Amino acid sequence: MDTLIIQFLNGLVFSMLLFVMAAGLSLIFGQMNVINLAHGSFYMLGGYVGLSTVRLLDSFWLALMIAPLAVGALGVAIEYLLLRRLYGTHRHLDQVLFTFGLALIAADLIRWNWGAYVVSVPAPPLLQGQVPFFGIQFPLYRLSLIGFGLIIAMLLWIFIERTRIGAIVRAGVSDARMVSGLGINIQLVFAGVFALGTALAALAGVIGAPVHSLYPGLDFEILILTLVVVVVGGLGTLKGAFFGSLVIGMADTFGKAFLPEFALFIIFAVMAMVLLLRPSGLFGLKAS
Amino acid sequence: MIAIQLTNTRAWLEAHQRLVLAAAAITAIAYPFVVKPYILSLGIEVLIFAIFAMSLDLLLGYTGLPSFGHAAFFGLGAYIVAYMTSRNELALGLTDNLLLALPVVLLATALVAVVVGFFALRTSGIYFLMITLAFAQMLFSIAIRWSSVTGGSDGLTGVPRPALGLGGFTYAFESRESFYFLVLGLFLTVWLLLRRIVSSPFGMTLRGIRENEQRMRALGYNTFRYKTAAFALAGMFASVSGLLLAQYFWHAAPQNLYWAMSGQVLIMLVVGGTGTLTGPILGAALMRLLPNFASTYTDRWQTLLGLVLIMFVLFAPKGIVGVLRGGRKQP
Numbered sequence: 001m002d003t004l005i006i007q008f009l010n011g012l013v014f015s016m017l018l019f020v021m022a023a024g025l026s027l028i029f030g031q032m033n034v035i036n037l038a039h040g041s042f043y044m045l046g047g048y049v050g051l052s053t054v055r056l057l058d059s060f061w062l063a064l065m066i067a068p069l070a071v072g073a074l075g076v077a078i079e080y081l082l083l084r085r086l087y088g089t090h091r092h093l094d095q096v097l098f099t100f101g102l103a104l105i106a107a108d109l110i111r112w113n114w115g116a117y118v119v120s121v122p123a124p125p126l127l128q129g130q131v132p133f134f135g136i137q138f139p140l141y142r143l144s145l146i147g148f149g150l151i152i153a154m155l156l157w158i159f160i161e162r163t164r165i166g167a168i169v170r171a172g173v174s175d176a177r178m179v180s181g182l183g184i185n186i187q188l189v190f191a192g193v194f195a196l197g198t199a200l201a202a203l204a205g206v207i208g209a210p211v212h213s214l215y216p217g218l219d220f221e222i223l224i225l226t227l228v229v230v231v232v233g234g235l236g237t238l239k240g241a242f243f244g245s246l247v248i249g250m251a252d253t254f255g256k257a258f259l260p261e262f263a264l265f266i267i268f269a270v271m272a273m274v275l276l277l278r279p280s281g282l283f284g285l286k287a288s
Numbered sequence: 289m290i291a292i293q294l295t296n297t298r299a300w301l302e303a304h305q306r307l308v309l310a311a312a313a314i315t316a317i318a319y320p321f322v323v324k325p326y327i328l329s330l331g332i333e334v335l336i337f338a339i340f341a342m343s344l345d346l347l348l349g350y351t352g353l354p355s356f357g358h359a360a361f362f363g364l365g366a367y368i369v370a371y372m373t374s375r376n377e378l379a380l381g382l383t384d385n386l387l388l389a390l391p392v393v394l395l396a397t398a399l400v401a402v403v404v405g406f407f408a409l410r411t412s413g414i415y416f417l418m419i420t421l422a423f424a425q426m427l428f429s430i431a432i433r434w435s436s437v438t439g440g441s442d443g444l445t446g447v448p449r450p451a452l453g454l455g456g457f458t459y460a461f462e463s464r465e466s467f468y469f470l471v472l473g474l475f476l477t478v479w480l481l482l483r484r485i486v487s488s489p490f491g492m493t494l495r496g497i498r499e500n501e502q503r504m505r506a507l508g509y510n511t512f513r514y515k516t517a518a519f520a521l522a523g524m525f526a527s528v529s530g531l532l533l534a535q536y537f538w539h540a541a542p543q544n545l546y547w548a549m550s551g552q553v554l555i556m557l558v559v560g561g562t563g564t565l566t567g568p569i570l571g572a573a574l575m576r577l578l579p580n581f582a583s584t585y586t587d588r589w590q591t592l593l594g595l596v597l598i599m600f601v602l603f604a605p606k607g608i609v610g611v612l613r614g615g616r617k618q619p
Contacts, residue, residue: 011473027413032365032412035414035417035418042312047498082598084563085602086601090414091605092414093348093354093417094601094605096354096356096414096417097554097555097558097597097601098597098598098602100551100554100597101593101594101595101597101598101601102594102598103593103594104551104590104591104593104597105590105591105594105595105598107590108588108589108590108591109319109588109591110592112588128324134319220547223426224421224547226420227421227422228418228422229417230418231415231418231419231422260433261433261434262430263429264425264429264430265426265429267422267426267432268422268423268426271419271422274405275410275411275419276407276410279410279411280414
């Protein structure tokens with residue numbers, strides 16, 4: 001029973017991490033129809049920038065602010081200088097390949113700068129240690145990640161559903177050309193959404209680093225799981241990202257705990273089932 | 289200016305086709321006897337990867353299905369032949385005889401492709417790309433974790449070079465030179481087969497699906513079946529290249545299944561030029577030879593690779609073939 005509770009909590013922790021990732025990926029896809037294969041690289045870059053911040057300034061909370069800002073700024077630069085040249089109806093594959101090229105470069109430069117060994121980021125002193133939870137001891141940091149993920153989900157929901165800018169973003173998901181025809185600077189919206197998406201990835205990188213450490217190859221590990229999340233949940237909606245993350249986070253955690261040899265197999269089986277029953281995902285807007 | 293010169297060269301090549309073919313044949317036959325072993329090795333790798341890249345082109349270039357998991361079939365070919373030939377406890381009697389091993393590999397990959405295609409081909413575009421990627425990563429994780437069968441992260445070692453056995457006659461492709469001719473023979477076979485396929489009515493239907501699937505369906509084509517066939521064929525050709533690589537290096541490795549391998553072959557195709565059979569061959573040659581020269585000057589090979597890819601995507605989306613053709617319209 002105790003193992004079940006612990007695995008359930010671990011599953012929730014991982015789900016929240018996946019959600020922050022998937023929300024960014026899904027937001028970017030919904031808005032500009034770009035599947036960002038460098039999303040895992042932004043996660044890893046965020047984690048490493050956070051690591052350097054912790055080492056230099058000795059503050060996890062500063063890392064939590066600096067890493068998303070820095071990586072988000074990088075995202076804007078990439079969108080504005082390069083990705084913008086590839087918008088168009090028949091260039092989806094080119095966009096994917098472009099982000100794949102970015103991912104290759106990022107992985108290489110990160111290894112060059114930060115080394116190829118496993119490094120871990122300590123949890124902030126305030127959140128270290130264990131707390132009792134329904135008869136078991138659970139790390140406080142992991143427990144607080146669940147709350148943090150829920151807060152992010154709430155803030156994103158309010159931003160997308162209840163603000164004027166969110167309304168523009170939602171309209172852009174439905175029909176970007178129409179939005180631009182109404183006199184809204186859609187290029188600016190694109191840049192903003194790309195920045196927000198990459199900043200979310202970097203944020204996930206910082207909060208995930210004390211749990212999962214940082215090492216080369218992490219970028220694609222997390223990217224694959226995020227892609228599965230958005231396929232299961234459905235691309236382009238926050239709700240899809242949220243429930244997709246719960247399904248995959250739980251499947252992955254329980255799979256690793258009870259059938260370690262076939263954890264990824266279980267995830268793929270879940271994805272195949274969903275595709276068979278609902279090809280556009282649980283809450284997908286657009287049929288492919 | 290360069291484009292005009294290249295067009296002239298092309299016209300000259302077309303006018304003297306026989307001469308060119310004869311020169312190519314002599315070069316290909318003399319190649320293993322005149323170059324150093326290291327260069328011969330590179331040539332073998334280029335041919336193997338050219339088969340791999342051409343197989344992906346049938347999917348991406350001709351059918352319009354962007355697979356980011358093509359390494360799955362490459363690795364399957366490698367692992368199946370490795371398991372059959374290096375694991376004695378299996379005792380299938382399917383030793384290293386290529387005439388027995390090749391059909392088994394082809395049949396097994398075709399089966400897997402049909403099953404995976406059943407799920408993946410319900411989608412297209414970006415969704416297809418993500419699903420093929422996830423499938424290949426799943427195979428990769430199985431190869432890493434299920435070590436009693438797959439050898440774990442070491443892979444399967446001790447894969448013998450193949451032999452041809454028919455009745456009482458046996459020939460083993462032990463030496464590097466003889467293996468080169470086997471690879472060359474299979475490369476030419478695949479190339480000729482693909483040439484036939486893409487210009488056949490079946491190939492034309494695939495191109496129709498690439499251009500407008502809905503219209504093809506309206507015309508009464510069961511496009512799902514055509515796509516499944518293309519997916520299975522591409523998987524089978526890819527498994528041939530995987531089989532050859534495992535036999536050449538005596539080793540089936542999890543890296544053969546890894547996303548980096550899928551990405552590498554995709555880059556070969558995009559750099560060479562999709563929708564042509566020359567493109568993947570040129571791309572395979574360039575992407576296999578470039579690291580050997582670049583490593584003399586820099587350790588940041590992967591960064592260079594990413595930059596090359598981004599440059600082609602931004603400035604030459606039709607690849608080397610597109611650049612060579614210059615302003616000429618593609619058929």
